[in-house]
Amino acid sequence: MPQRTDIETVLIIGAGPIVIGQACEFDYSGVQACKALKQAGYRIVLVNSNPATIMTDPEFADATYVEPLTCEFLRKIIDIERPDALLPTVGGQTALNLAVELAEAGILQEFCVELIGAGLEAMRIAEDREQFKQAITKYGLESPRSYISDSLVEARKHAKELDFPIFIRPSFTLGGSGAGTVFTPEEFDSKVSWGLSESPVHSVLVEESLIGWKEFELEVMRDGADNFVVVCSIENLDAMGVHTGDSITVAPAQTLTDKELQRLRNQARLVMRAVGVETGGSNVQFAVHPDTGRVVVIEMNPRVSRSSALASKATGFPIAKWAALVAVGYNLDELTNDITQRTVAAFEPSIDYVVVKIPRWAFEKFSGVSAELGPQMKSVGEAMSIGRTFKAALQKGIRSLEIGRAGWGPLENDHPETLSDAELAEVLHVPNRDRLYGVYSALGRGWEIGRICELTHFDPWFVDQLAQIHAFATSLTSLDDHTLRQAKRLGCSDLQIAELVNLNANRTGQEALTEANVRALRGAADIHPTFHQVDTCAAEFQAVTPYLYSSYDVGDEALPNDLPKIIILGGGPNRIGQGIEFDYCCVHASFALQELHYETIMVNCNPETVSTDYDTSSRLYFEPLTHEDVLHIVEREASTGKLAGVIVQFGGQTPLNLAADLEKSGVQILGTSPSSIDLAEDRFRFGSLLERLDIPAPAHGVAHNVEEALLVIEEIGYPVVVRPSYVLGGRAMAIVHEEAELQDYMEKAALVSPKHPVFVDQFLENAVEVDVDAICDGERVVIGGIMQHIEKAGVHSGDSACVLPPNDIKPEVMDILRRSTHVLGTALQVRGLMNIQYAIKDDKVFVIEVNPRASRTVPFVSKATGVPLAKIAAKVIAGESLESQGLTSEPPLEGFFVKEAVLPWKKFYGFDTLLGPEMRSTGEVMGHAKSFGHAFAKSQAQAGSALPSEGGILITVGDHDKVGAVELAREFHRLDFSLYATQGTARALTSAGIPVQEVRKAREDGCNVLDAMRAGSIGLIVNTPYTNRSQNDGTRIRALATRLSIPLITTMPAARAALDGIESMLDHEADVRSLQDYSAPVLV
Amino acid sequence: MNRNPAYLVLSDGTVFPGMAFGAETTVVGEVVFNTCLTGYQEVITDPSYHGQMVCMTTPHIGNTGINREDQESAGPQITALLVREISHVVSSWRAHRALPEWLQEHGVPGISDIDTRLLTRQIREHGVLHAALCTDSSKTPAALQALASQWPGLEGLDLVKEVTCSKPYFWETGTARDWSPGDQQGSPAGWVPTDTDDRPLVVAFDYGIKFNILRRLTSHGMRVQVVPAHTSAAEATALNPDGFFLSNGPGDPSALPDATETVRELIQGDTPIFGICLGHQIIARALGADTFKMKFGHHGGNQPVSSVAQGHVEITSQNHNYSVGFQELPANVEVTHWNLNDETVEGLRLTDKPVFCVQYHPEASPGPHDADALFAQFGADVRKHRLERRMQSGNSSED
């Protein structure tokens, strides 16, 4: 059937802020859906609270709402825009859940909005495990045996039906929290009780454990004519028990025969039918018993997912795009395969390479939290790699992760202390992020493959593959041409080869090989990578889309052309501190340079991104972002045509770190020069520059050990900020108040970055922090936006909320900020973007740091001002002046824009939720309104902690905040909130004459503070850290608030902003407004 | 493991150096590529590949070893196996052998570590290639090139006689429940008891028949007697079947005038006929249509075929180098299926008789099970025909 003509306007819901389990893959899918439907002639209304997305760029929809993803706000938008249909399947679980809510609240019916892509019933069945089980059982499919239990007694009864281990899943928890495996009867009671308490409906599923079974996923599509295709099969290297998002996964499946794979295919088709998904893409997960082949269906997602983004990148089959088109009536055989331009979408991709995805975790930022992997996803990003073989792809994947590994190697590379055999066995047996490297160590100790398989539950085929790499790596002592070629075909990097030879042949000092030596040897032996196309069809048809990966084969297909071209380096895997914002900037750079008729060449290895969509840039290299890999691409592309150079300033710290070496290797770096980058990043050089420019900075020094640090502190005084050099996201940064803390810190800091010393800065207490984004073209420095942080300096800029424009900075201070920015931009000879962080203390402006690159806030500022900063900067880099682009002054703003950070506390129970100089947030939202209060209130709703308009507020603050708390409480009281407080705070309030109900300390019996929270009468908590005495109480309050999802505010400035927000909302409801509706000038 | 070097040399002189596995020998043949992601065992044992060296585009081959169930004939049929990576380790609960040792036992050589994508692209550009492979270091690349370029090729050769059975036999087993296609309600489709004797009889001409066709016919409730390819129409009719099946097989259909003549005679009658692949081409030729050699054929499990009647797409398994032209089709012949990639004919039927055939492989193996309904359709034709015959013979005995 061709497209439906009875629909005019389609509403698309995005996934909201980046959180663990829902990352930029939904920007990628959303962009595809918007583009496809817009091109098909529909009017698109888009709602997404995440400003850092490409999809919320005004040109991708007809009306774009960066508004809270709640029923209340959606109703307002639907009322204004009157869409005919709602497509809920491209915005992750967030969009699906919201669609269900809208349907159940009668809003869709009220406005006659039809659900397309997935029906209400299908969404419900897929989400409810019990209904899902019933539905598929009707079709003869197996699910794990399981029983719902409302009590421990009942659970015990059911457990008798099952063998240990037993899998426990609390009902209706988010993202599998509280799920776990019970291995012995002894731990049954405690784990079940905990599960029951985790579940909001006090029930758990007691389930047959499938731990150790092989886990597979099928990405499938169906259209209205019942055409059905499997886009990709994915095999998890980590067996059942580890969430697929935390598993190393391989596509296509490697250890199934055709009979077995077709059985999964048939079952996936039945699952779609059973759930009732009539059109669109779905993900179906299976467990297969390794010894009997018994197949059990685990779950299905009736929407595009993280895995479908991976499958799209792995095969070249654009699942989201085609899912959107089949939702409006197209059949797959009516759609053309963009990559071949001659075949149709109704086919199953065949691939002639192996794809490996490896997650990246951030446990180091949550010290004290268990780093075990299990059924709940914890990774914050992932790298995908493509190789002709599993071995090559795996090694590429490892170096793509940027975890300091040049390839696969032993555990000991990160853990200087040697593990005992028993400890190593534990590393292999209990899933964790080091396990893959533990296998290398185990092979090194001569452990049998069989034993390794038994411990890890890895399939023997994979362990054999690993053993092949290991055998080669440990026998590598010299480099004849043949051996060198073999090493490259195994995916070894030059650096890894050098390290291996040095280790195996005991070469040290002068003797030691370097990466450059290996590179030279390769040159002499004429060993170069070949590039191959990702073509959906294993070379059966000619592909027209240059989507490439490297290998060491014979037939190169890169075919660079003669156009003027520019390479843009992407940001690699998402991590805390470097995420979607940088991908956004890379994509913009690519679009802008294409407008200038450059051929743009994107290099990236993050499968979730828009930058790695095959039609974002003129050419795409899906490759690791290392010196060696980038150099290969530069060489290949420079072989014909005119390569203007490489842009490093949009992908975050990753490409910036490559700049100096690339330049040394003769690569032209476009934009701010590597020496300017160094000037900004080298604390010494930068410090003297500031002195010369007479711009204040916190007093600072540098130390290689405790003694040196103490000397520095003697001069500048406590408290100080300490940090290792050259790191992003405030990694391992701490505020130190006394010598004991310093000792403690210096011990740990050694691990962070051994080559670099520690910086010691005077900590500016109670200072207001400001972020400034600016563009310089050599002539002029133009500020894009000045953002005032809500939290005080000391809370990482990435974790702090901020407001654009500032709501209470004095005009004369604003002038200083502007002037300093101009001076710095000029002095650093910035070409392109720069970001400066300032701290204002007693009206004096200090520079905290300058980042000579795009920053996290660029998309936010661009959305707020309507000025596409990254695009303009890209054109500046290509030689267009700011003036010629019409940007000569700071863009005006209408109203207030508040950015709020979203933190992953729920995934890391046990970690105290206080904010600090180390960044921990995964994403952000933007609230905008005429008044600051409304904008702030919206931002809180978007971040998932909507401010209450009535009810109880608990205030429990440290001594130094007592005065502020009194003021705050008075206002809340005036607004008719009932106040609760713990002893000290209560006393302060009472003596100020404010009525308050005192609650006892957490450790005291009777109605203590925790009971009060559980009772449900508290809608907001203001809790700032206490002095050490009662620290523990605060920790427990914050942990419970996280678990019960009670909005929690941990700083006084944020509390005051919340008050402002509540007051505004009580005055009148916030209205909604599309970005297109703003009158701000949209340049370019 | 120490493995011999091996050379694959194309007739144009391109040399692919690699590593040997399987038998140590020298062979010459036609090179085709297959894009199936799984199912190398089925491919290797498919008699339609007789005389061909098969290049698998999937890089890792041999991972799941060889098992007893997934055979499409008694042993390997291919001339040689060309792969990027061969696995000596087996991971599968069903396997009993590793692929390389099994190939060695059956005298089939293989080469690994070659750029299979480059080879595939060359075939895509130049069409099916002739090549020689040496795995025992006995020949130089130059000698291999000479062998390859002197080799006359398969065109016009009757390969069927090399793979057909020598005498008739009955086939008894259906598809195991676990591997059944399954219908839309989830019950294993056509999984019917095979022990009843009151089943219609189908005589299957063996041009190189795949076992899975026999399993599917059986599972759809038919009793199957397999007969050699050269069986005459009279001999076949004398077996008193309720249906004829014409199988897949290797090579050029134009080299089979006798079989074509036999089929022409069978079509004269009113017994239902179903043909697959070579069987389809023979039916087409018997009906007066032409067949031609394609540039590099279809070999894979992902070919989209549109069904004219149903208006939907089946993802099909295919393996053929020849195709039926649609210009000279007689008036009573209707094209039922088209290939969506290159618009070649994928299925035909007679409008006035229960005769139909498809170019692709509804028995899959390897590949998706989308087209299994064709066996059900044939089963229905056959049962209907038997009923009519019984009614007629009932009537005539009353006369």
Ligand SMILES: Nc1ncnc2c1ncn2[C@@H]1O[C@H](COP(=O)(O)OP(=O)(O)O)[C@@H](O)[C@H]1O
């Ligand atoms: N019965 C079970 N036994 C062991 N592990 C399981 C079981 N069910 C699920 N898992 C593991 O938990 C992970 C998450 O479960 P899943 O049902 O897919 O939830 P989610 O919706 O969070 O993806 C799976 O990827 C799998 O590894």
Ligand SMILES: Nc1ncnc2c1ncn2[C@@H]1O[C@H](COP(=O)(O)OP(=O)(O)O)[C@@H](O)[C@H]1O
């Ligand atoms: N001297 C200081 N006084 C007060 N706060 C500071 C100081 N230095 C850094 N900070 C805080 O630490 C955060 C992170 O420091 P920054 O230098 O910006 O590191 P990063 O490179 O990780 O962004 C800042 O956002 C600020 O809140």
Ligand SMILES: [Mg+2]
């Ligand atoms: Mg899952």
Ligand SMILES: [Mg+2]
């Ligand atoms: Mg910073």
